[in-house]
Amino acid sequence: MGKLITVNKIVAIANQKGGVGKTTTAVNLASYLAHFGKETLLVDMDPQSNSTSGFGIEKSSVKRSCYDILINNATIEETILPTGVDWLDIIPANRDLIGAEVELVNTISRETRLKKIFKNFQGSYKYIIIDCPPSLSLLTLNSLTAANSVLIPLQAEFYSLEGISELTNTINLIREDLNPGLEIEGVLLTMYDTRLTLSSQVVEEIGKFFKDKVYQTVIPRNVRLAEAPSFGKPVIFYDPESKGAKAYQNLAREFLKRNGIELKQPPVDVKMKYPLAVQKKTKKDLTITGK
Numbered sequence: 001m002g003k004l005i006t007v008n009k010i011v012a013i014a015n016q017k018g019g020v021g022k023t024t025t026a027v028n029l030a031s032y033l034a035h036f037g038k039e040t041l042l043v044d045m046d047p048q049s050n051s052t053s054g055f056g057i058e059k060s061s062v063k064r065s066c067y068d069i070l071i072n073n074a075t076i077e078e079t080i081l082p083t084g085v086d087w088l089d090i091i092p093a094n095r096d097l098i099g100a101e102v103e104l105v106n107t108i109s110r111e112t113r114l115k116k117i118f119k120n121f122q123g124s125y126k127y128i129i130i131d132c133p134p135s136l137s138l139l140t141l142n143s144l145t146a147a148n149s150v151l152i153p154l155q156a157e158f159y160s161l162e163g164i165s166e167l168t169n170t171i172n173l174i175r176e177d178l179n180p181g182l183e184i185e186g187v188l189l190t191m192y193d194t195r196l197t198l199s200s201q202v203v204e205e206i207g208k209f210f211k212d213k214v215y216q217t218v219i220p221r222n223v224r225l226a227e228a229p230s231f232g233k234p235v236i237f238y239d240p241e242s243k244g245a246k247a248y249q250n251l252a253r254e255f256l257k258r259n260g261i262e263l264k265q266p267p268v269d270v271k272m273k274y275p276l277a278v279q280k281k282t283k284k285d286l287t288i289t290g291k
């Protein structure tokens, strides 16, 4: 009998350039996918652990992280933590992950460890979103090898395309060898500033390069997106009416549409409660109802 495939898609969020909005996109896209009733697993592959702390999870409270999956053969089931958001779980990162890079160098099939672990995983998530570190290191290579597709956030600024050929070359090399099916999920413009004409020129350049891969949804520069992580919440629970929140909600819609899912029904009523592993920033549980 064939194996029941329960995970629809694994999406790596990658760009070796630092600070372009990878983590903001991972946390908020994952939260809005949950908001639309899609069970989602977020995987924090970055030793900086920003996705993990974005849900208020203290690094020091993380007993098992991606490190244990890559190095100690821990199973996904053993490593998953609740984010506190309904329909959304996380495989957290902690400082151990800094060592993973070095420890992986001399292991056999060092680029395919994550892929193998996902292959044996029987969970029932619709989407797995991987937040990659700002490098083309073994952590990113493992993510791109395990993924079905890669979502590339690009900051809408003059130098945003610089280094992009390095990323596309890496994607092509991975396709040739480790993961022939790797697709580009989409290219997302982040931190767009409408007051700058420069931004619109950059958008045009990026459009020429990536064509219809570029999402119509553009993420504006919005302070609420930057503030939310310090409250340990995705923006949907911090300020759902903000421009940043609306943009990530639109992105989730567009993402689903590209994947053949038209949302006819209103979003589900997701709640965020705080899991045990979490340092409580706010005592009150928050509820958000979809419109």
Ligand SMILES: Nc1ncnc2c1ncn2[C@@H]1O[C@H](COP(=O)(O)OP(=O)(O)OP(=O)(O)O)[C@@H](O)[C@H]1O
Pocket: 017, 018, 019, 020, 021, 022, 023, 024, 025, 046, 048, 050, 132, 133, 134, 190, 191, 192, 219, 220, 221, 222, 223, 225, 226, 227, 229, 244
């Ligand atoms: N649209 C936005 N508007 C305003 N601030 C933003 C926006 N997106 C991200 N930021 C802020 O910019 C900084 C970098 O964003 P983020 O951490 O998501 O990038 P990253 O690509 O994950 O960075 P790194 O490469 O270090 O992992 C963060 O402080 C974040 O809060």
Ligand SMILES: [Mg+2]
Pocket: 022, 023, 024, 046, 050, 131, 132, 133
């Ligand atoms: Mg990050």
